[in-house]
Amino acid sequence: MNPHGLFCPNILSFIFVILLSFHGEALAAENHENFLKCLSLQSNTISKVIYTQTNSSYSSVLKASIKNLIFSTPTNPKPVFVITPFHVSEIQAAVKCSKKNGLQIRVRSGGHDHEGLSSISDVPFIIIDLINFIEISVDVEEKTAWVESGATIGQLNYRIAEKSQNLLTFPVGTCPGVGVGGHFSGGGYGVLLRKYGMAADHIVDAHMVDVKGRFLNRESMGEDLFWAIRGGGGASFGIIVSWKIKLVAVPPTVTVFNVPRTLEQNATKLLFKWQCIADKVHEDLFISPLLLRVNSTMVSVFTALFLGGVDRLLPLMQDSFPELGLTRKDCREMTFVESIVYLDGYEVEEPINVDVLLGRDFHVRFFRGKVDYLTEPIPEEAFQGIYDIFLEQDQETNGVLMFFPYGGKISEISESEIPYPHRAGNIYTLLYYAGWDLESTDDTYQRHDNMLKKLFNYMTPYVAKNPRTAYINYRDLDVGTNNKLGHTSVQEASVWGKKYFKNNFYRLVHVKTMVDPENFFRNEQSIPPFNLVKDEL
Ligand SMILES: Cc1cc2nc3c(=O)[nH]c(=O)nc-3n(C[C@H](O)[C@H](O)[C@H](O)COP(=O)(O)OP(=O)(O)OC[C@H]3O[C@@H](n4cnc5c(N)ncnc54)[C@H](O)[C@@H]3O)c2cc1C
Numbered sequence: 001m002n003p004h005g006l007f008c009p010n011i012l013s014f015i016f017v018i019l020l021s022f023h024g025e026a027l028a029a030e031n032h033e034n035f036l037k038c039l040s041l042q043s044n045t046i047s048k049v050i051y052t053q054t055n056s057s058y059s060s061v062l063k064a065s066i067k068n069l070i071f072s073t074p075t076n077p078k079p080v081f082v083i084t085p086f087h088v089s090e091i092q093a094a095v096k097c098s099k100k101n102g103l104q105i106r107v108r109s110g111g112h113d114h115e116g117l118s119s120i121s122d123v124p125f126i127i128i129d130l131i132n133f134i135e136i137s138v139d140v141e142e143k144t145a146w147v148e149s150g151a152t153i154g155q156l157n158y159r160i161a162e163k164s165q166n167l168l169t170f171p172v173g174t175c176p177g178v179g180v181g182g183h184f185s186g187g188g189y190g191v192l193l194r195k196y197g198m199a200a201d202h203i204v205d206a207h208m209v210d211v212k213g214r215f216l217n218r219e220s221m222g223e224d225l226f227w228a229i230r231g232g233g234g235a236s237f238g239i240i241v242s243w244k245i246k247l248v249a250v251p252p253t254v255t256v257f258n259v260p261r262t263l264e265q266n267a268t269k270l271l272f273k274w275q276c277i278a279d280k281v282h283e284d285l286f287i288s289p290l291l292l293r294v295n296s297t298m299v300s301v302f303t304a305l306f307l308g309g310v311d312r313l314l315p316l317m318q319d320s321f322p323e324l325g326l327t328r329k330d331c332r333e334m335t336f337v338e339s340i341v342y343l344d345g346y347e348v349e350e351p352i353n354v355d356v357l358l359g360r361d362f363h364v365r366f367f368r369g370k371v372d373y374l375t376e377p378i379p380e381e382a383f384q385g386i387y388d389i390f391l392e393q394d395q396e397t398n399g400v401l402m403f404f405p406y407g408g409k410i411s412e413i414s415e416s417e418i419p420y421p422h423r424a425g426n427i428y429t430l431l432y433y434a435g436w437d438l439e440s441t442d443d444t445y446q447r448h449d450n451m452l453k454k455l456f457n458y459m460t461p462y463v464a465k466n467p468r469t470a471y472i473n474y475r476d477l478d479v480g481t482n483n484k485l486g487h488t489s490v491q492e493a494s495v496w497g498k499k500y501f502k503n504n505f506y507r508l509v510h511v512k513t514m515v516d517p518e519n520f521f522r523n524e525q526s527i528p529p530f531n532l533v534k535d536e537l
Pocket residue numbers: 067106107108109110111112113114117118130149172173174175177178179180181182183185186187188189190233234235236238239240241362473474
């Protein structure tokens with residue numbers, strides 16, 4: 001083989017690339033100048049909140065809210081600017097000027113997106129980071145609150161508990177650092193889902209900035225758009241600044257338990273039984289097993305929250321799940337807000353460990369996740385196949401399966417009430433999760449990702465089918481994506497869209513077509529408008 005034959009074309013294409021990129025960079029620099037000029041004309045406060053790539057704080061501001069370090073490596077694409085607005089007018093200016101100058105916008109609230117879509121993009125982009133939109137005002141009389149998107153769900157829980165003397169709360173997820181903006185706009189659920197449904201089921205108003213830079217509330221945005229942002233994923237529709245929510249009641253005392261069972265202690269039988277009762281027990285009771293490898297065996301940890309005291313819990317357990325052998329000693333009574341700290345894995349102290357609730361950090365550095373919904377129990381004999389996959393991994397590669405029971409309120413609400421469609425008929429949702437603290441080399445990433453994929457494939461016969469449903473808040477680009485630029489026909493997008501939204505996908509397309517026909521707000525899994533690509537063809 002003649003090496004020169006390979007060499008020459010490379011030099012040529014190298015030169016070609018240089019010419020292209022010079023041209024591209026000159027153009028980009030001009031656009032960026034124009035963008036900054038445009039902003040300064042639109043807003044006289046915005047210069048104080050723009051971080052350019054040459055600003056010494058750029059890197060720390062960018063990284064502060066990337067909660068999954070997979071998306072914080074030197075090779076990840078970086079935004080041209082990060083903007084951390086204090087005023088709505090600054091968000092409006094950023095939208096207008098981005099559109100004018102061909103920059104894409106990524107909105108970031110808590111930065112927990114499973115695929116990093118709030119922090120990275122393949123096309124020139126800016127980040128609007130809502131880290132300064134964190135106000136929470138609670139009206140105990142009216143049982144409502146306004147919460148800004150950049151607040152965390154832990155901060156929200158804490159403020160409501162504080163204002164209501166532990167009698168009110170809001171049904172959100174279990175990790176306190178998650179941001180309100182992404183969580184609410186994707187649906188949001190946690191330990192209260194059987195009692196109260198999704199976070200998005202309790203939103204009564206919202207303030208947002210649309211593609212034209214207009215500031216809208218529920219009335220001015222109209223019911224279609226207001227429907228879409230409660231579970232359809234905010235990033236397709238605009239920038240939601242704040243939300244008005246209806247608070248829900250919790251008793252002054254709740255009970256938690258955390259009971260591990262090894263295989264020798266009948267973990268498999270217990271998991272099987274759990275599947276048969278978890279969605280049918282009293283809606284005050286949320287039992288959520290976790291399955292993981294410990295040394296060379298499997299352990300299932302039955303974690304639960306009960307909305308009441310231990311005296312009422314024990315007979316309920318005796319009735320529905322006596323095999324677990326729950327005793328009074330396994331149970332702890334506390335306030336609801338303390339249970340959030342407990343379920344997050346921290347000691348409950350007196351006074352309460354506010355850092356856990358108010359902090360923005362997530363203690364796992366790297367993570368991957370996938371999700372399934374189950375409409376019937378996994379056969380008892382199928383568990384062995386799951387164990388085999390866990391046990392064949394090396395000691396450094398571990399993951400966990402989390403089982404979240406359904407039934408109760410979440411299943412009583414109609415599939416089309418809000419975009420989140422996974423309701424009656426589901427008995428639980430299964431989260432496949434791997435987190436690691438080692439430096440994320442390609443190898444650590446691959447090993448964990450492979451393990452999750454293997455589990456996911458193994459589960460195919462046992463999970464919801466046609467479509468195999470998924471949850472946008474556990475975003476997973478493996479279920480399908482738009483093309484790299486974020487444009488795809490409605491028909492192509494329906495492949496992933498129907499997994500997340502079932503038939504609500506088409507109403508989301510309808511709303512998108514009305515409010516953003518040119519597809520300005522877009523990403524790898526944004527809702528496409530009709531006709532952008534000829535859908536009929
Ligand atoms: C550790 C951990 C625990 C979790 N636990 C739960 C749980 O118990 N229950 C549950 O339901 N989910 C849970 N999730 C998923 C979580 O709800 C989603 O990742 C959610 O989208 C994160 O919101 P965020 O604001 O932190 O993320 P971001 O990364 O900031 O945003 C996520 C997406 O929403 C868009 N977005 C964010 N803010 C806005 C806005 N203001 N306007 C428009 N679009 C916006 C972003 O552009 C991005 O596409 C968990 C995730 C993690 C990492």
